[in-house]
Amino acid sequence: MTLIKRKNELMPSLASIFDDFFSDDFNLMDKVSTVPSVNIKEHEKEFVIELAVPGMKKDDFQIELDNGILTIMSQKEEEKVEEKKKYTKREFYYNEFKRSFTLPDTVDIEKIDAKYKDGILSLTIGKKPEAQTKPVKKIEIK
16 A cells, blocks of 8 residues: 655645744754753862753843852743744744752852853862861871
């Protein structure tokens, strides 16, 4: 058996509109908002928080510290307009997230740095000197 695709001769422009509108360019899964994955590392003199946020710019983020709670936020709005002969397709895309972290008393809030590179937002949070690991001290027996 052979399948034959027939053109709709009565309304070719309407069929074309639906074909274009529901083409592979329209992928709903690309538009789903998610909360970024986070890695938290503790080193001898600092903590490092890394968020996976590809496709953004450093200006898309807002970072605040209030009463020991570090909050990282982003809000991004995009609009895609595609104009054809008989119709205009307009897509709106909103992506927003907010992550908060309660910082321990051992951090030095004056030593917080943030960098964005290759889709990773990285925050380095220094520890207070008294919270840093001290080397083992050997005590001599007299």
